[in-house]
Amino acid sequence: MTTNDVAERVFNFSAGPAVMPLSVLQQVQRDLLSLPGCGASIMEISHRSKQFDAIHLDAQQRLRALLSIPDNYKILFLQGGSRLQFSMVPMNLLRGTGLTADYILTGSWGSNALKEAVKEGQTRKLWDGKATNYDRLPAEGELQVNPGAAYVHITSNETIEGVQFVTEPDTGDVPLVCDSSSDFLCRPVPVSRYGMIYACAQKNAGPSGLTVVIIREDLLERSRDELPGYLNYRVHAENDSMWNTPCTIGIYVFGLITRWLQEEIGGLAKMKQLNEEKAKLLYEVLDASPGFYQGHARPDCRSLMNVTFRLPNPDLEKAFLSEASKRRLDGLKGHRSVGGIRASIYNAMPMEGVTGLRDFMVEFRDRNAGK
Numbered sequence: 001m002t003t004n005d006v007a008e009r010v011f012n013f014s015a016g017p018a019v020m021p022l023s024v025l026q027q028v029q030r031d032l033l034s035l036p037g038c039g040a041s042i043m044e045i046s047h048r049s050k051q052f053d054a055i056h057l058d059a060q061q062r063l064r065a066l067l068s069i070p071d072n073y074k075i076l077f078l079q080g081g082s083r084l085q086f087s088m089v090p091m092n093l094l095r096g097t098g099l100t101a102d103y104i105l106t107g108s109w110g111s112n113a114l115k116e117a118v119k120e121g122q123t124r125k126l127w128d129g130k131a132t133n134y135d136r137l138p139a140e141g142e143l144q145v146n147p148g149a150a151y152v153h154i155t156s157n158e159t160i161e162g163v164q165f166v167t168e169p170d171t172g173d174v175p176l177v178c179d180s181s182s183d184f185l186c187r188p189v190p191v192s193r194y195g196m197i198y199a200c201a202q203k204n205a206g207p208s209g210l211t212v213v214i215i216r217e218d219l220l221e222r223s224r225d226e227l228p229g230y231l232n233y234r235v236h237a238e239n240d241s242m243w244n245t246p247c248t249i250g251i252y253v254f255g256l257i258t259r260w261l262q263e264e265i266g267g268l269a270k271m272k273q274l275n276e277e278k279a280k281l282l283y284e285v286l287d288a289s290p291g292f293y294q295g296h297a298r299p300d301c302r303s304l305m306n307v308t309f310r311l312p313n314p315d316l317e318k319a320f321l322s323e324a325s326k327r328r329l330d331g332l333k334g335h336r337s338v339g340g341i342r343a344s345i346y347n348a349m350p351m352e353g354v355t356g357l358r359d360f361m362v363e364f365r366d367r368n369a370g371k
C-alpha cells in the first residue's frame, strides 16, 4: 500500500462490511501475489494443500486461545452469512425434536432469525422488545425460560438498534445459541455458558463470505442424516470445515485478524477496554446534548459497537451526514429500516476516528442547536 493509498483512507463507520486493521490489509497486500515460501497467492492454492492446512490450523488455534474455547467445542468455518445460520440453527437443533425453541427478540436481527426458525418447528417468543421499539434488553425476572426448550436464541448485539447484552441471560441447562455477528471478539466471552455462538465475519473478523460457528460437541448429535450435507453441522465438524471448499481467503484474513488481536492489541480484555473508551466518547456527547442528539438505546443497554441516534429533524440529519463525509467521516447513515445516524465503531476503528467524530458532533451541535 503506498502512502497515498493510506492517506486516502476515510474513517469508515459502516456497519459491515466494515473497517479492518490497517496492518492486516497491508499484510494481505504484501502477500497477495505469493504467500511467503509458497510461490502462489492464497486465492490460488488448494484448500487441501499443506500451506492452507497450516493457515487453517493457525486460525483455529488463535481463536481458541483468544476466547479460551473449551476442548468440547468445535470451530467451523462456513459460508452463507449469518442469514444461513438463521435457518441452520433450527434445522439442526430443532427439526424433528418435538421441542419448542425460545427466541429473545431485542431488535431487527433477532426478529429475522425467528422468521426463519418458524419454518422449521415450534417456536416461542420468550421476550420481545418491540413495544418500546427495541431500545432495551429484558430485565432480570422478565424471562421465564422453559426448561424443556430445544434452545434459547439471543442476538448479543443488535446492529440496527444499537443494544447489546452486557452478560448472557441464565438459561439453566437449555443450550443458549447466540448470534454474535456484530460483537464477535469485541470482549472476552464465557464460551462454556453457550451451546453455540455464530458470527458472520464482515464486522469484526474479516471479509464477507466467511461465517464462524463455535458449537458444543453434544449438540452435533441432533443433526439428522436427512439434512442436505452443506446444512448439517455434524458433516462440517466431521470434515473439519472441509466437506466442500471453504472460503480460503476469508479464513486467511480471519487468521491475520486474530493474530492482530493477540499480538498488537494484547487480547480480548484489552480490546474490551479500548472499545469501552471509544464508545464512552460518543455516548458522552449524546448525554450532553438533550434536545439535539437523541440516543436510541437506553443507557444501560447501549452497544459498544453501534452507536445509534437521531437529530431533531431529517434535514439536520442530512446536513450532518454530508458535512461528516467532507471530513472523511464515512458510512454514518442509519440502517434503511430505522433511519437516523449509526456510528459503527468496531474493533478496528482507530481512536483517532472516534475523537474526530466526537469533535465534529460537538461542533455541529453548537452550530445548529435551536435552529
Ligand SMILES: Cc1ncc(COP(=O)(O)O)c(C=O)c1O
Residues within 6 Å of the ligand: 016, 080, 081, 082, 083, 084, 109, 155, 157, 158, 159, 160, 179, 180, 181, 182, 200
Ligand atoms: C446481528 C446480525 N445478524 C445477522 C446479520 C446478517 O448477516 P449476513 O448478511 O452475513 O447474512 C447481520 C448483518 O448485518 C447482523 O448484524
